[in-house]
Structure formats: structure tokens, C-alpha cells
Amino acid sequence: MTRFVRGYNTSVTETVPAYSPLPVAFYLEPTLLAARNLLGAFVVRRFADGETAVGRIVETEAYTVGDPACHAFRGKTQANAAMWGRPGTAYIHINYGLHFCLNAVTAMDGVPEAVLIRAIEPVTNAARLLRNYTGQTEATEAEALSDKRIGAGPGRLSRAFAISKPVFNGYDLTDAGGDLFLAAGEPVAEEAVTTTTRIGITKGADFPWRFYVSASRWVSRR
Template identity: 35%
Template sequence: MRALSSSFFARPAEVVGPELIGCRLVKRQTGGSLLWGVVVETEAYSQAEPACHGFRSRTKRNATLFGPPGHWYVYLTYGIHHCVNVVTDRDDWANGVLLRAIALPTEPPRIAAGPGLLARRFGIDLSHNAQPVAEDTGLWLSEASGPPGVLVESARVGIKQGLDLPWRWMLAGHPSLSKPVVPLQPRSD
């Protein structure tokens, strides 16, 4: 389960997001064993749109999201849940993909069905923020083992702006998805 190269992440989030479906999230456990699961749901965020943490400005909290690509951007939401993102695109441009759901082959389907559950099951917290997505850090993404299945896109969830962008991808009908498909909202230009 070799890590994806840093060049894989050096592309816009809306390109990387659907290509992460079917890839594996891998974490080296204490003692050397590997915990892994298949990515079944992602969402993309870009500085150019208002739902992105970097839309307004760079802050101490969101600085990791501004690059370089191929690093983890982990933040705490509602003061209790960690959310795991991988930084994409280029330096000085806030761009990333949120990992929304992972399917672990030998565990119940809902164990990592949502960003907070995913982070909890893999033991990912703020100590992983700004770390490279690489084997030597103990937390990485590896290639898909084959075609993932039918890919569905929808509106993102848990946000109030940017609902007109089809930047959420998931495996159709998978039992580990965090939420059902959400229809796009029409633009109000």
C-alpha cells in the first residue's frame, strides 16, 4: 500500500476529489500493523468559493490549507469533531479535499461514515495537521486496488454557501456514506 505521490495532489481539489474514491486511507498503528479503509466519499473546497476555510483570508488556523499540496489539513469543528482534509493544487492557494467517509472491510459499515467518525476511528487529530501524506509519517493515501464502482456527484453537505457546486463524490448506494445524495441548489446570481 504505497503512498500516492505528491504530484497526485498538485491539481485542483475538484479534480483530485473524485479520483480519491476507491483509494485507501492507511495508518500505521503502534506495533507496526496497518489500519486501512477505502475512501467512499469526498468533498472539494477551493479558495475561489465561499464555503472554503481560506475564502476570506489566511489565518493561523487555516494556514496549512494554503499549501504545499500533499499535506494533511486537520481542524476541529464544533469543538469536538476532527475533520481530515488533504491539501491540493499549489502553494499560496487554499485548496483541499475533505475525506467524508471510509469503508473498513472487516468492521461495521457506519464506523467511519462521516468526517468526525472517520477521524475518531483512525485516531487522527490536530497533531496530524501539516504532516505530509506519506508512509514515513504513518498516515497516507494509497492507490485504489481497482475500479471503485459507480461514482455519484452531488452538492456538498454541512455548509450554507456554495451549494450550487457538484463537489461531493461518493460510491452509489454504499452503506458507509455519511449522508444521502443532496441535489444542487440553483445559482442566485
């Protein structure tokens, strides 16, 4: 049985708190607050071969009801239906026809709001993330830890974590037994967070609904 151990060394076997999933209640906080509070939380991924990798969230964006940039703004379709799902599930969308982007659904069942996870910094098994990203079979932890392709940007992190829409759209992100879940981390202090406008959108472009850890080298854009 795989045990998720917190820390930089995956070989640690002593009793360290296992990664504990953020509860459904976390996603029922107002979406802007949830987006800000997801900073510092962990993305925990177990791959099909049993190997695991963990990243720390350093950049998010909020999308809400009434927000013209939100995919739900024009109503429910087959592609965006997951946004209406239970809080704490995943909504994966495809951008520019080729990039997968991971969102955590927030707000009550039937209220289509979500937080886009835009960047992570590697915590464990960066080498595996880089191998996933490049398709190469070789990668050292040291070289992976300085390669921004594995975490800086929503399309990039999805590729590194092997998160695709067919597999993970609608997936439960609150289940520690699952292949993908979000776990509580060290809270990030207010003065360490930068709040700014969202990236790559034309509607609602002036809403300051993007949050990132100011000091992180893994933020996708400043």
C-alpha cells in the same frame, strides 16, 4: 519492520504489492478531479503501538479558492494555514468545537484548496478502528465491519483512525514510512460515482462538489 499488505487478511505474508502512496503530482490535478479520483484510494494508518488499519475512501468533498464555503475564503489564519501548504499534506480542522475532520491539501504551494474525506469503508483491522472509536478494549472484526460509526462521517472516521489536529495538521500524506498516508487504489468507474451538493454548509451550498461511491453502504448521507 512493518509491511503494508493489500487485502482483507492482514496475516497474508506472500509478496503482494505494498500500499503505494499517491504522489505529490496527484494533488496537483484540479481539486475537483482530485476529489473524485480519491474515491477508491486507501487511508493507511499506523498507530503508536505498531498496529495498522486501512480504509477505502468512498466519499469526498472539494473546497477551492473563490468558494465561499472554503475555510481559506476569508484569508489565512493560524487555524487554516495548513491549506496553504504543500500539495499532499493534511489539513485537519475542528468542527463544532469537538470533531476533527481530515482534508488532503491540493493545488500548488500557496494555493489554499483541499479535499475533505467524509467517509471510508474498513479494509483491514476494523476491530481496532471500533476499539479506538468506543474506547472499549474488546471488539471483533465481524461486529466492527457492520458498525458505521467507524467510517461514515468525517468526525467519526477521524476518531476511529485517531487523527487529531495537534498530531496530523500539516502532516505529509505521501510518505509510506509515515503514520498516516493515502495510497492508490482501484479506480472507481464513472457510472459508479454519484455527484451531488455538499453537506452541512450554508454558503456555496448549491455547488455539486461532493462525490461518493453510489453502492457503498458507508456513505454518510444520501
